Amino acid sequence: MDIGKRYTPNEIETKWYKFWIDNELFKAKGEGNGKFSMVIPPPNITGKIHMGHALNISLQDIVTRFNRMQGKDTLWLPGEDHAGIATQHVVEKFLMKSEGKRKEDYGREEFIDRVWKWANEYRDHIKKQIMAIGASVDWSRERFTLDDGLNKAVRKVFVELYNEGLIYKGKYIVNWCPSCGTVLSDEEVEHKDEKGAFYHIKYPIKGEDNYIIIATTRPETMLGDTAIAVHPSDERYKDYVGKVAILPLVGREIPIIADKYVDPSFGTGALKVTPAHDPNDYLMGQRHNLETVQIMDEFAKINENGGKYAGLDRKEARKAVVEDLEKEGYLVKIEEMTHSVGHCYRCNTVVEPFLLDQWFVKMKPLAEKAIDAVEKADIKFYPGRWKKVYLNWMNEIRDWCISRQLWWGHRIPVWYCDDCGHINVSEEDIHTCQKCGSTNIRQDEDVLDTWFSSALWPFSTLGWPENTDDLKKYYPTDLLVTGFDIIFFWVARMIVMGEKFMEDKPFSDVYIHQLVRDKYGRKMSKSLGNGIDPLEIIEKFGADPMRFTLAILAAQGRDIKLDPQAFESYSKFANKIWNATRFVLLNMDDFEKIDLTPEMLELEDKWMLSKLNKTINTVTDALKKYEFNIAARALYDFFWNEYCDWYIEAVKNRLKSENKKIAQNVLVRVLDSSLRLLHPFMPFLTEELWQNLPRITEEKYLITAKWPEYMEEHSFIKEEEEFEKIKAFIRGIRNVKAEINIPQITKVEVAYKTLRDDSWIKNNQSLIKELAFVTKLEIVDSKPAKAATSYVDDTIEAYVKLGDLIDIEAEKERLNKKKEKLEKEFMKYDKKINNANFMAKAPEDVIEEVKEKHAFVKSQIEKLEKLLEELN
Template sequence: MEKLGTRYNPSDLEKKWYNYWLEKGYFKPKGKGDSFTIVIPPPNITGSIHMGHALNLTLQDILIRYKRMRGFNTLWVPGEDHAGIATQNAVERSLASKGINREELGREKFLEEVWDWVNTYRKRIVTQIKAIGASCDWSRERFTLDEGLSKAVRKAFVTLYKEGLIYRGKYIVNWCPRCKTVLSDEEVEHEDEKGAFYYIRYPLKDEESYVIIATTRPETMLADTAVAVHPSDERYKDLVGKTVILPLVGRELPVIADHYVDPSFGTGCLKVTPAHDPNDFQIGLRHKLDIVEVIDKDAKINENGGKYAGMDRYEARKAIVKDLEEQGYLEKIESMTHAVGKCYRCHTVVEPSLSDQWYVKIGPLAERAKKAVEDGEVVFFPERWKKVYLNWMNEIRDWCISRQLWWGHRIPVWYCNDCGEIIVEEDDPTSCPKCGSKSLRQDEDVLDTWFSSQLWPFTTLGWPGETEDLKTFYPTSVLVTGFDIIFFWVARMIMAGYHFTGEKPFSDVYIHQLVRDKHGRKMSKSLGNGIDPLDVIEEYGADPMRFTLSMLAAQGRDIKLDPRFFDTYKRFANKIWNASRFAIMNLDNYVPIELTEETLELEDRWILSRLQRTIEQVTDAMENYDFNIAAKAIYSFFWNEFCDWYIETVKPRLRENGMTKHVAQNVLVKVLDQSLRLLHPFMPFITEELWQKLPVGGEAIIISDWPAVDDSLINSPAEEEFGRIMSIVRGIRNVKAEMNIPPSTKVKIYYIGTELSKRSCNIISNLSNSHELEHKAEKVAGSATAYSDDNLHVYVELVEIDLEAELKRLEAKLAKEEKELERLEKKLANRNFVERAPEEVVEETKEKLKAAKSNCDRLKKIIDDLK
């Protein structure tokens, strides 16, 4: 049998086993059992993998490895997203650092630069994903701009267009003056900022009076074409139909009545600016108002702005407010805080802008996608995200899919320069079907990145072709993603899946946690509190990082990640290594034997029964996406029960000869084999290394069978009896510690009550480092209670101890503990503390209270014993 090194060195294992798995083709589906498919949420090619990605990839890999071991025909499709806006911005910045301008390069040369950049970053991202241990089928790697997906995107666009679900229209859009493109509503992040309400007097035509308008953006008044009031607002009912004069401009504006106006907001009079506000645009359509544009795509005032033309929007605001004040139109200014929309990429304040764009009619697509979630065809984990999804779907608006970029899927629409015909086809046209002209030009815009991403679950499997992969692996099984793209991506995939394939894209949606720093703050470059997964892997190893994230991945709760946790689970990896090494070193003359009830000792029956319980608990948790519960169950079993109790108990048997040794060896191998299999999805590298050293046969743990519960090995009496032994040993150790008796010092112990078996007595004496356990009829003076129940009492005889001095010391210690107990009880009785303190602080205080109560009870018992 190959020897195992003395130290756990993760860097030696990770590349070795990952390359082995790749060479053996273990990541590819094997064609056995039902299919289980995951398509990776494709990371953007604009940067490195962060800790959120590490969590996402770890959870997906846990599921894939688990299902592979369960015999499913597993496929995990990897790939990357071209990330239109982000990638173009990154390349433009890179070129600008060399003094190169995109416009000077031209579209074709610029795209060549982008592809060079992309190829470099794609390789980098793949390397990072592999470092985490992701068992993706790399032979099926996809990219949202690869040839196959590009054809599929064209097919989807043309299909929707010919179904009347894609149209071109002039609407108010979210425009980013920095990125020079339109943004969807979901790409706009709203942040609270200090601002002001400007109250402006609008004079009534041919009258001495005026109305007062309140606005946060006085620069847009240059484009006003009406003033609106609510039809039932008694204050203004006589104004409807009259005309006001627009200050500084002199334009005559009609006063109209519209139900959109909120009488309680501002003054109840609304300036209507159809070209620069989405709600005003709708009012303008209803009342056939003129549309005047004054803010251009650079967020500057255009030629319609008169004397303010050429000014930046904020510069114009200051100038307009100054002029309003000087000319007597400014009533007052009130400070306020309001939500300001910003570009999710560059954080520039978004400008509502009138623009010709391409849209998808969402209404006809949304109904089926809503019903799927309502009826449980698609299930969200945790369930609370179902409500979030449905709320958004009920308020969904048409989706603007055109972007003013060069990088991305260019919109497959051509215009005839001679007759104006619009041509929408999958293949590039060579002439106009209407007039025959060859003078055609393609639409300059590209599609929103999410348009291609919405097709990801089926285009990665070969759609629109009828491929074997599509037949076998679609619909996919589960989507693992973050809550922040439920609207961007999840909802759109569900809509697209049903529309283009007639089936759901996936059965389950697991919304994973947000990884925050240890203080609960979001990780960001500005705060400098991010943790690089590759740095963690280099310092601690991939397995400890993965296990840390798994232990913290409780459904519905964000992860507060303290870097010290990685060290905690590096120690767990060391424990696994050392326990395995101990077992392997004690397998001399090992012979596989059949384990029978007659040959098993109490501790054997106990650990095998506990193993079955653990298998059941871990399996149930995995099926319900309770990754933290599964991780905690196997952690507790392996460290606390297998290592701390079973291995310590059987050490004497391993030094003997004969059947008892062979049984102990076989139980060790069985439990270690099954434990490593349970651990494999979480810690793939160390488990493969150790499992390969065990005398269990099999090619690799990655394709071994997942442990199944053996009901014949569940033994409640053995669990109860050994559980009592554990409590007794802990009690003896506690008495020793409380009385300052060194652990190495043997003490006399005895019991009163139910007769204990010889095996139980031997285990207790051995594990507590005590003399042989005696059975006595009554309590001996000067004895401390180690354990007590209705039928059994175990005591430690305290010989050669100054009882009087010990009593004083213990009473002083008790007084101190009682004072701490009182302090903690008062703290938790304080409503302000419980309601306002961070949740983890409250929980920590409750744990301290529990420990203090336990300490007090134990000290009181010892004091009573000694009196």
């Protein structure tokens, strides 16, 4: 049997993905030993999948394939998100560039048709990218956040919440993007540090030759000031409270009020209050019954309330206001500073606090059960520290602004009657007023926040509000894998909606995956040019090496520092698996499956089966705990170091003998189990290889084959310990050769003195000689001259006879130079570790890296010192 010399991932991946789809092997069929269900975090249709998506999808697929192989009825449900703001923004830009038209030029219906056409095309792009990664999602159940079923669910939820008084419409300060022309939630605002200034301005006191100085970063908003606020306990201003100030440039009389919100230590301790343009000022205005003066429009231009500044955009207005303040003697000074400024997460425009009529969900009453579910551990976070982050946010939760000034999205199911003023809220489209019967009604222009439909994803995708079979079987789901940045956007809201409408949690576990950074720990971004395209990696190395790389780096609680060279390293691992399988297949002439009994097995066979047993336990336990890196590392070490480097080498001579059947059977059984364990991580490669193995079970496909189980009869503790001693003995000989530049294939003589039991050496002399290239293995009373110690334990000391193999003096000189170089390197790390300033300020991962290098170099120096002592 021969699978060919070359591992060609692209051919294998295309073939097997099509095969799995054609044979419906991803499809949940309602049969199995228990169930596992999970919904995919629906990717936005606007984008290309990046390395964070690749990690997210790979980890989900690992868990899905693991559960499927455990015999569970497994559903991983796919879908895409319509991404309201992002999609409309991208399509508007595209149409302006290609046709020179704004959305208003088309009208709402035609524009929406254009977006649907664009959306369907990009949904296909996203789908192909997910397929390229190898995701075993059930495509027969694919959903879209704007499909008819989800639209029905969205409307039902809106109407029920409205009827319960949990959805309301009211004026509120919102985050407004003047460029996208819509509201943003707090989580959609990205804060960036920018250079700015404090403008110190005199506000004259009415009837007095006196003034209060205000420091503000936004002097243009003073046109809408309706009060000055100071802290009640601030002695500096206590006599001013109750008096009236004159607003510079405008002349409006404004009261001086006392409010505990004011921080006396910030700025001058006196605060200008602009209720229409600051969320905290708005709340203060509500407390003190202040007038609200809005001085900007939706394009961030000064409106008619801004007097002579009307028509200027906010930047122009700031310049003009500052010039006039200086001209009229109100400007005291300008103080440069750096402050945090909110930007739109989509178009990067500076966000404007804006007073608008919006639709809101009252979150406090809905949050109680969602808090309880996590506090009682009905829902568990991995890593556990995210539980605290979630609870902190939920306990301080604010009402959720759910309306967006867009055309693309779920249109709000509210109709206003222009005759009687009645607000009609309905799950179905209506054409007459429910109160007066008038046909003079119009639907609310706004759409719902994208996250509103996404919040229903775990149950709406399963057919809710209908009581479908899928809903009964697969809700609640078992796991959600997502990034930390959408805990508040999405995770919390799904828990809220699940508890409200299903009266049950939406999932049991939430795994928060790592952030993928570049090799220096920097966030990947277009501006830095340090992003890595997963599709390019797949094209170059294959999906399996990419997936394995991401998994082995995915330690819980630590961001991934991704060096592109890592993909090459684990591409070599994939090649190793291919070549090892090829070797096994080429040695399967006349293979005959036999039942193995302990009496048949050699020491190395028992050791190999015992190590496999432990690996099965380690990998199974790690995957159940979502410790992907531990599972991947255990598989890498087992397959490469134990199976390939030791067991295959140990049985090569046996495969040439007449009595080869036992070695063949152990080789095939261990390889079969290894491919099963590796399958969730490297599905394409393992399916291809497994299909070529001699059949030892009746199973047809690896994807649905049984997950390996621990076998008590393959637990050979004593034999495992003995073989480990032989490995250490051989490794000692190899290390001596490596350290003093003797090629590994050079034959050497080895002597050893025994203190007690040396049976493990005597019984395995041929194996030691073969694997360590030893010609003679003899017992001595003392260490021979010109020999290097290669192994020491409480029963044996072994020595490699150097004789004339090396020039000892020249070797000592070489080793001393190497030692000097290492000592310089050691001092570099030692200085850092003993530098209190470095240890206090350096990032945790940098300190950890320095400590690891410090310990490694120290151990290398100690080895050299020991070897030099031997040579002396």
